[in-house]
Amino acid sequence: MQKGVNCSSRIAQRALFTPLKACKSVGGFHTPVRETEQPSQTPGASRGHCRGVRTGASLDSDRDPVLTGRSNVRHIKGILPVVYKQRVMDISTKTASEIMFATGNANKLREVVAILEAGRPLPFTVKAANLDLPELQGEPQEIAKEKCRLAAQQVGGAVMVEDTSLCFNAYEGLPGPYIKWFLKALGHEGLPRMLAGFDDKSAYAQCIFAYSPGPGAEPQVFVGRTQGRIVPSRGATAFGWDPVFQPEGFQETYAEMDKTVKNTISHRYRALDKLRDYLLNFSAPE
Ligand SMILES: O=P(O)(O)OP(=O)(O)OP(=O)(O)OC[C@H]1O[C@@H](n2cnc3c(O)ncnc32)[C@H](O)[C@@H]1O
Ligand SMILES: [Mg+2]
Structure with missing residues (x-):
């Protein structure tokens, strides 16, 4: 657990999660059922909607997934866009391999693509x-690891x-991953009000990025943090809490600043840069 985050406080979690009652256990964790999830009529959905695969070709930001109940991940490769394709290794000696980035959030995906494209291939x-x-x-680290284990099982390969967490120091790190x-x-109005x-x-x-070379392997985690403050909402509301977070050393919120600037100072950039280092130095494909 990182210093300053106290998301393990059972009392706090219980207090915060009373609305999320419908939980089930996956791998020792409780998984709150998404409030907007609707039971699917599709056969197989009842086996676990959390494991469903969205089959639309595009991802919607910040919307809970519309689940189809389909759980066959073999569909993924055919329908989803290749987001980053660059082979720089000497593939005469090494076989280039593939990593799936598992997310339901289009804005994250966009930023990851931009960050990867801007740096060392x-x-x-x-x-x-x-x-x-x-x-x-x-x-947070355990959440990322477990998420990664589940994703590796679904994908059946490297993933x-x-x-992402937003941590208020006045709340000992909460809301954090919640x-x-x-x-x-x-x-966007209510978050700054919490600190009134x-x-x-x-x-x-x-x-926190978590990377696993495949099912059964222990995921590696990479943490990136950006310090800042919570301010009244300013800027576009397209991505999460961007309008209420003003990074240290800047007069603009994440939402007001140019994306290229955000992608060189952001929490996501810092974590992804560490993952990139790891992949380049320690994890070349066989
Ligand atoms: O499928 P995954 O990858 O889990 O996507 P998610 O949208 O569920 O994302 P998280 O579980 O990490 O929840 C983090 C929340 O913070 C938001 N968020 C993540 N990164 C952000 C960023 O860089 N700026 C603003 N909001 C962000 C995101 O939209 C979520 O509401
Ligand atoms: Mg999520």
């Missing part, structure tokens, strides 16, 4: 896998996932 092909992964509870639900419930009674408006954005 990877010796892997990275493709998007539009999986619907459960929203787990627990420590990377990420989980920011999605806070944003959904309180909106506090002098300390400081916060940090945290991104």
Whole structure:
């Protein structure tokens, strides 16, 4: 657990998660059922909607997935866009391989593509896998790892996932990994209001990438943090809590700044850069 994050506080979690009652256990974690999920009529959906695969060709940002109940990940490769394709290795000695980036969030995907394209090329092909992964509870690193294990099982190969937290220092790191639900419930006006009674408006954005070379392998995690403060909403509301987070050293919120700037200072950039280093230095494909 990173310093300053106290998301393990059972009391806090219980208090915060009373609305998320419909839980089931996956791999020792409780997985709150998404509030907007509808039971699917499709045969097989009842086996676990958290494992469903979205089959649309595009991803929608910040919308809970519309599940079809289909669980055959072999469909993924055929229908999803190749997001980053560059082979730089000497493939006469090494076989280039493929990593699936499993996410349901189109904005994340866009940023990951932009960050990867702007930096040193990877010796892997990275493709998007539009999986619907459960929203787990627990420590951010454990959430990312478990998400990665589940994704590796679904994909049946190398996979990377990420989980993002927004942590208010006045709240000892909460909402943290539960920011999605806070944003959904309180909106852009409500998040700054949470800090109305506090002098300390400081916060940090945290991104954790988890990478697994395949099912059964222990995922590696890579943490990126950007310090900042929570401010009244300013800028476009296209991506999550961007309008209420002003990174340290900037007068603009994430939402107001140019995307190319965000992608060189963001929590996502910092974590992805570490993953890139790892993949380049320690994990060349056989
Ligand atoms: O399928 P996954 O990858 O899990 O996508 P998600 O949208 O469920 O994402 P998370 O579980 O990581 O939840 C993080 C929440 O924070 C939001 N978010 C993530 N990265 C962000 C960023 O860089 N700026 C603003 N909001 C962000 C995101 O839209 C979610 O509401
Ligand atoms: Mg998620």
